[in-house]
Amino acid sequence: MKKIFFIPLMIAVLSPQAFAQNPPRDADAEAVRAMYTRYSNVIKKRGFTCFQGGENLRAFRFSGDYDEIQVSIAREKKNRATEFRTTLTKNGRIEERVFSFNNTNPNYPVTAVNTVVAWLLSRTIMEGESRGESENREWKSPYYGWFAAGYHRAHDTVKIYPEKREGGYYFGMSATYDPSRLTEQPYMPLRFGDYMTMDIWAVADTAPERRNYVNEHFFNFDIMFYGSHRFTRSGQSTRRVVYGFYTGMEFFRPGWKDNVLLWSHDLYRDQPHIQYMIWRAVGWGLTAQWNNSTGSYSASFMAGLGPSINSSLFAISWDAQDEQNRSPLFQSLTGSKQNYYYSTAYPVSAMLAAERLWRLRLSMGYNFCFFLSSDPAIKGEWAWDILQIFKPSAGVYLLDNLMLNFNYERWYVHSMLNGDHLSHTWNRLLMELRYVVR
Amino acid sequence: MAFIFSFGANAFPAGDEPFSIALLDTTAGFTVLRDLNNEGFFEPMRAPVTYLTAPTPPVGSGFFLTSALTSSNENDMANFSLLGKNSLDQNFRFAWQVEKGSGITEDALSRVLDLAVQARTGDVNGVALDNAVSRSDVTGFSFTFNSDGEEAISGYSLSMNIGPSQRHYFWRTFGELMFLNSLGVLNYFLIQREDNMVDWEYKLNREDARKKITDGWCLDTNNFRTNSIYHIYSGIIYYQTARSNNYGPWGSFVWTFAASTFWEYIGEYREQVSTNDQIFTPMGGVIFGEGLRQLGLWAERSMPRGFARGLVCFVLDPMRIVNRQLDRWVGESFVVNVNFVNPAQSMISKAVLEGRR
Structure with missing residues (x-):
């Protein structure tokens, strides 16, 4: 029995492989590795994030724009020479050079590394490049979004919302800074400013006597301070998720001029309305995107909290006498006629969208915000407000970048002040032409 | 030099x-x-x-x-x-x-x-x-x-x-923020004096200065737009000033907070320090200041050279344009x-x- 085990053991131990020397190190392969490593170490210090895999290296820089570099180095032995075919693609500009070294020189790998790295860096360090000088190449833009103009009309369940019988001119824009989507990397960490969204819209009244000011206006800025991007591709289908922590500010106000559109003015004294300003100190958000042969689909969600200033339905319908009797939560000074209170806001938003479904874009959005009075100096008084916005929309692409969009919004506000409750609903309709930028 | x-x-x-x-x-x-x-x-x-x-x-x-x-x-x-x-x-x-x-x-x-x-x-x-x-x-x-x-x-x-050296950038940031706050003081005491007098509580003397410090901070009663637009815009300019003087986002936030604090204690010495201003000025500065700065950088690389590009970049990030010119004057x-x-x-x-x- 012992022989049965001993003989195979000896064969294994004494086999030629066991005595063979370690295979000679592939100096060329090591040189290529060193080229990648030294090059990436330098450009990392200049703000690039590098990913090395197999026979190529990809690097990205997001600081306010999008820079993309791809490097591939192929090696080939030709008698006494070793060739390194080096290709550098920077923002769509492709350059290639073949370096040849005498491989009988024992120091040639060091020389090769120094030379190839120097060439790569010399083609990389070119500050002040502009897209204007790069018409013939594809330099991808990190922004996408739209500009829109249209007709907007709002009315409520009781009356037409502040003298808007005629509706108003609508102007809006949305921009998303999202450079990581261009990388198609399976994973990328995102740092401060690597993902931002900006939404702005305003409505100008059509009434000639009020055309000199903008009425309703809104903005929302969110900036990511820590997050991740994940991407997978399967055939023609792609899936991408961006999630992380954000900070942002959201603002809505029904009137521009302080001295006209205050609660005490006719426009608002008799009209329910809401205005708010939220600093979303911390928000957690997720955006998922799917692309396949039928279209593009996306889902987004964000929840956060932070200090805010907002109005209440209880702060309307006052005359000068009532002003003296209002709740101290409403911080107005005599004469300043404000109707807001300081609060903590808990905003939540969600959106589902299908894009390029045939020529259509369909979306469904929902916004919720709970405002809770938070002025520590005022005791025994409390208030809260709930704002809910439900917003389906449908659009059709007339041209590749031009879309006719219909947007309906139902705004619901519920106010509580010291146990009393009020609520109100507005309906809004928007018809707009969107110029879409990808 | x-x-x-x-x-x-x-x-x-x-x-x-x-x-x-x-x-x-x-x-x-x-x-x-x-x-x-x-x-x-x-x-x-x-x-x-x-x-x-x-x-x-x-x-x-x-x-x-x-x-x-x-x-x-x-x-x-x-x-x-x-x-x-x-x-x-x-x-x-x-x-x-x-x-x-x-x-x-x-x-x-x-x-x-x-x-x-x-x-x-x-x-x-x-x-x-x-x-x-x-x-x-x-x-x-x-x-x-x-x-x-x-x-x-x-x-x-x-x-x-x-x-310029980092020390130069420090003093230039300091000087520019002082200058911007000085413009604010001129506006506060001369142009919009009537509006601002409403919540004046202190005079320029040692007792009131001490009282202002001991009174602490409070939520103010300024109008909605001052609180939500003007203070945020001040924060944007403060932030972009520091950012264009070679400071990163965190350093620029610190400068923005410092400039806001200076304004609240010294510029508006007649009012109690406003908690909401101390929140919305620096945070608005960071959020919008960084966003607009990045948009300006992108516009500069994307638009053809000319007046329109200069105007867009100046509107989005005016202090970067100013400081870049200063850099050109002192750098080589x-x-x-x-x-x-x-x-x-x-x-x-x-x-x-x-x-x-």
């Missing part, structure tokens, strides 16, 4: 190996190296410095630093050359040129000496490629091949930008050529120098 360019010779890394520096001004009447030596410029290097009055070639592993004055078109140019040899037996030469009397003469010399000291104990390729090019002040880089083929590099060329670029010198060439160079002398 010496105040502005305080990069200084203190940046030299102290080497373990002893070495010496030999200085030689090769043009009669142009004694820039002697003057720098007399001013103690080389002292931080902790190396014996010899000012040569006769062209004696240096010995050992030291630096041989020479200056020469040349005239090109309208300008007199100061040419510098630094010859050295390192522990790998590499002979190298750094050569660079600045205008005679330029404010960056010392800073350029500092940076080259910094590279030369690194090259004493390491591969010159490594110093040029890995250390120098990774610096953000290197704005251009090229190299030359040996004339007998493509197998080796004979030298590098680095374009280095000498901008120069090109350093780094060459490998074989021993024979090194001797020839020295012989030429001797001949010139």
Whole structure:
């Protein structure tokens, strides 16, 4: 029995492989590795994030724009020479050079590394490049979004919302800074400013006597301070998720001029309305995107909290006498006629969208915000407000970048002040032409 | 200028190996190296410095630093050359040129000496490629091949930008924020005095100042738009001021908060400090300031050069445009050529120098 085990053991131990020397190190392969490593170490210090895999290296820089570099180095032995075919693609500009070294020189790998790295860096360090000088190449833009103009009309369940019988001119824009989507990397960490969204819209009244000011206006800025991007591709289908922590500010106000559109003015004294300003100190958000042969689909969600200033339905319908009797939560000074209170806001938003479904874009959005009075100096008084916005929309692409969009919004506000409750609903309709930028 | 360019010779890394520096001004009447030596410029290097009055070639592993004055078109140019040899037996030469009397003469010399000291104990390729090019002040880089083929590099060329020092940026940020707050004070006390008087509680005296501090912060009663638009816009300008003075997002936030605090305590000394302003000014500054800054950077690279681009960039990030112009006024670029010198060439160079002398 012992022989049965001993003989195979000896064969294994004494086999030629066991005595063979370690295979000679592939100096060329090591040189290529060193080229990648030294090059990436330098450009990392200049703000690039590098990913090395197999026979190529990809690097990205997001600081306010999008820079993309791809490097591939192929090696080939030709008698006494070793060739390194080096290709550098920077923002769509492709350059290639073949370096040849005498491989009988024992120091040639060091020389090769120094030379190839120097060439790569010399083609990389070119500050002040502009897209204007790069018409013939594809330099991808990190922004996408739209500009829109249209007709907007709002009315409520009781009356037409502040003298808007005629509706108003609508102007809006949305921009998303999202450079990581261009990388198609399976994973990328995102740092401060690597993902931002900006939404702005305003409505100008059509009434000639009020055309000199903008009425309703809104903005929302969110900036990511820590997050991740994940991407997978399967055939023609792609899936991408961006999630992380954000900070942002959201603002809505029904009137521009302080001295006209205050609660005490006719426009608002008799009209329910809401205005708010939220600093979303911390928000957690997720955006998922799917692309396949039928279209593009996306889902987004964000929840956060932070200090805010907002109005209440209880702060309307006052005359000068009532002003003296209002709740101290409403911080107005005599004469300043404000109707807001300081609060903590808990905003939540969600959106589902299908894009390029045939020529259509369909979306469904929902916004919720709970405002809770938070002025520590005022005791025994409390208030809260709930704002809910439900917003389906449908659009059709007339041209590749031009879309006719219909947007309906139902705004619901519920106010509580010291146990009393009020609520109100507005309906809004928007018809707009969107110029879409990808 | 010496105040502005305080990069200084203190940046030299102290080497373990002893070495010496030999200085030689090769043009009669142009004694820039002697003057720098007399001013103690080389002292931080902790190396014996010899000012040569006769062209004696240096010995050992030291630096041989020479200056020469040349005239090109309208300008007199100061040419510098630094010859050295390192522990790998590499002979190298750094050569660079600045205008005679330029404010960056010392800073350029500092940076080259910094590279030369690194090259004493390491591969010159490594110093040029890995250390120098990774610096953000290197704005251009090229190299030359040996004339007998493509197998080796004979030298590098680095374009280095000498901008203001970090200390300069600090004081410039401070000055600009003071200036902006001063404009705010003019507006507050002169233009919108009537509106602002509503919540004045303190007078300009020691008792009220003490009371203002002990009263602490409160949520203010200003109108909605002042709280939500004007203060945020102030924050944007504060943030972009610091950001365009070479501070990162976190440093710029600290400056924005400091400027807001200054405004609340000093600018608006007649009012109680506003908690909401102290939140919305710096945070609005960070959120919108960074967003608009990035948009401005992108617009600058995307739009064709011209008035429209300038206008868009100025609207999005005015302080970056202002500070970039200031940088151009006080900063300057120069090109350093780094060459490998074989021993024979090194001797020839020295012989030429001797001949010139």
